[in-house]
Amino acid sequence: MNIMDARSRWSASQNVICFGPFRLSASARVLEKEGGPVQLGSRALDILIALVERPAEVVSKRELIARVWPDLVIDEGSLRFHILALRKALGQGRSSTRYVTNVSGRGYCFVAPISRVASSPALLSNSLAYSPVGLPPSPTRMVGRDETVQRISEELIARRFLTIVGPGGIGKTTVATAVSHSMLAAFDGAVHYVDFGPLGTPSLVPNMVASTVGLPGNFDDQLAALPAFLRDRRMLLVLDSCEHLIGTIAPLAERIFREAPEVHVLATSREPLQVEGEKVHRIQPLAVPPDDEPLTVARALTFPAVQLFVERAAADGTGFELNDADAPIVGRVCRKLDGIALALELAAGRVGAYGITGIASLLDGPCRLLWQGRRTASPRHQTLSAMLDSSYNLLPESERLIFRRLSVFVGAFSLEAAQFVAAGDILEREQIAEAIAGLVTKSLVAVETSHTGTLYRLLDTTRAYALAKTIDSGERNTIARRHAIYYREFLERIEITFLTCSKNDGAAERWRHVSNARAALEWSFSEQGDKELGTALAAASAPLFLELSL
Known part of the structure; x- marks a missing residue:
């Protein structure tokens, strides 16, 4: 049985396929996890359907490309990109469960056990068209950025196209995520978030945006198809971490802004996109204490940079509490780090090892560039050196x-x-x-x-x-x-x-x-x-x- 025959048999069935915590209806093109919709691009969904139609069988790369991109000439890089997106959506790698495996030199195989149940009206009625796609969780607590979020939200509604610009580690993504969540109601949930940080291939930019907004995968020129697809849709499109692909992202963003009048675009980058319609918002460092006044705990904690430093130091489990004796030293540390959020967090994470005085003395040397941050952070945000390498x-x-x-x-x-x-x-x-x-x-x-x-x-x-x-x-x-x-x-x-x-x-x-x-x-x-x-x-x-x- 070839893959096209399998597709016909699947479409004729109203069964729902269950695997792990997931439920998939191919006819409704809906994937759920524990009762809630899973945000998955149309091509990644096509790949999933093709694989679960033939569980435990190897489906060749050629067959998958023919299924997902009929009548188009597509390289294997596009297939790999959407396989990665599918694995990410299924949580593969974050747990021991495997769903999609690569069989070297042959293709891909769906390896998780599956079962079929009668179709669920609730599942079939779910729609992904107006749910936020790829949106990271809302920041649990932001320090010193509430007014910035409010101002950017207002500018975005008024201007439609805004780029948050600032040096690495200053908090652009955090602010963009907070803005996105604050505007869910204004866009009836139609907020689509594209994180370009892990992407290194410029040619895949249109694919990534198309997958996020739900553009069907049967267009020769997605760069031209995207604005037409979005022309009558109202949504917020967030383009995060654009600087390393700016030559490709900038003209695409401009075209969407010009040809899709109901789409609002929010970008983050270390430099402006420099295209028509763009309003630039340069994000400022967190406010730090001045160096010309005595500093007590009460006074120090009125500055967002100190608040962030103290919170992160206390969260390290060392029992750190700011006192009047250390307040001037913490103030100097925050000034030395220029109020940059990532630098403050990395320094605060070393308080348990070096103490406040030790941190202050080490800031004059190069070792601070190598202090490690959160394990779950992107590689370029795990150290200050990696962050600056990505710009340099x-x-x-x-x-x-x-x-x-x-x-x-x-x-x-x-x-x-x-x-x-x-x-x-x-x-x-x-x-x-x-x-x-x-x-x-x-x-x-x-x-x-x-x-x-x-x-x-x-x-x-x-x-x-x-x-x-x-x-x-x-x-x-x-x-x-x-x-x-x-x-x-x-x-x-x-x-x-x-x-x-x-x-x-x-x-x-x-x-x-x-x-x-x-x-x-x-x-x-x-x-x-x-x-x-x-x-x-x-x-x-x-x-x-x-x-x-x-």
Whole structure:
């Protein structure tokens, strides 16, 4: 019996197939688990039906492709993708039960025991059309993001297409998930969530979106078929973790926005999609305590970064409780980690091993990049190093080079300073400016604006990562020398300006140079440094330190 004959016999039957906790009706195209619908794309469902029609038999890959993609030329990568989606929906891998196995060189086999029962009216009447597909569970508790969720929800309704942008680990997915759950009622449950994080093949992007929204699998050009399929449907389509596939996702999202007027699109990415209709919402770090006021427990816990740190440290089972003595140290830790949620969670998870003081001291070294997080987190969110690797590896070589060289700056720096220090002997100033703009867009360089102009800064964890890359590249001393030369010349130049100003004019402006001057002096008088340059730098910086009572 061939697979098409089996399909005809199956369709004629009104029986429901049971296996494990699941019930499947092929005629109604509904899969349930313990009475509730299982969210499964149409192609993955077709594969499941084809396999359970012939339990314990090997169904060849060729037969499955002919069944699911009739009259189309499809590579085996598409089949593997939907087999993975099917296994995930069945929970295979999270328990010892196996349902679908791969028989090397032959095909796939459904190996779980099955039974047939009379069809259930309740099962046959269930519809998956308006149930959330692939939506992760609602966050059990978010810290400091309620207003953000509310604002994004309002913007999404008004603008239809919004991208949440920010550096890795800041909480984009958490916010997008919370927004999605908050909008279930507004879209009558029609919220469809696509997580691109595990996907590495750009050509499978249309397949993944089509599978999630329920597009039948018999279209030659899914990129063209998707907007037509969605044109008269009202839904929220969430596209999570777009940055590594942005070249493919961006035009698809734009086309859906333009041609399907009832579809609202919410994306998350480390950089904007930069397409028609997109509204960008840059998510900010969690608020941290300022460094210019005494900090008690009561005051510290008014800041979301401290709240998150304390909650995660207490959850580790070590009996941690914040006290007034440790509150200023925790405040410094949160500032050092720039209010980045993932960094705070990873540091809090080491409190039991190192204590609060130990955590604070270790933040000055590279070991924090390797602290492990939750086992169930995606691989790129299990350590800070893995998180930053995923961003660094996406950069073109020119931006990688500038990114590494910018690590020499401590705190804020100007475009002029970056152009002098990072240019070296082979790059033009215009190339530096363009690379910095690209790094800002990709959330690897932060922008600070004030009445004195625009400044740039690498977040502290990002700087530690880039500094390690600079050392590995062998450029550390060359760039440090250029950094010291720049600040020697700069401080000599601005001293003339300072002498013409009153003592109180521009104090904040002068303060921002202190960290870089100190770093340049430290390198100059190190074993690898240049003591002659250091002496000239010390003379140039002395008026600055004296004026600021340092």
